[in-house]
Amino acid sequence: MFVRLAPRAAGQDPDLVAELAELAGFLPLAVSLLARVYARHPAWGLADLITEARQRTGGGISSACWLRPASRCRPRCAPSSGPDRTRSCPKASC
DSSP states (O other), rough: HHHHHHHTTTTSOOHHHHHHHHTTTOOOHOOOHHHHHEEEEEEEOOHHHHHHHHHHHHHHHOOOOOGGGGGGGGGGGOOOTTOOOOOOSSSTTO
């Protein structure tokens, strides 16, 4: 699925593609989002995408705080009470 959505990955290491799918928890939506990010960053290789995804998610899409409702996140990830209602979180992956 990733290669179909990001064709330039077709000639690259299939183990890296498999690692991305695993990182995404084999969830189709998560895989498609990673493919979209990869397509938007033509200078990145698959290893760069893996590194970026790991940094932002803490090791896996399924463990990412930003995918869960704010009420289920750790208190430091709770939505801001400000007018823009953005999350105020010191941790970049939340």
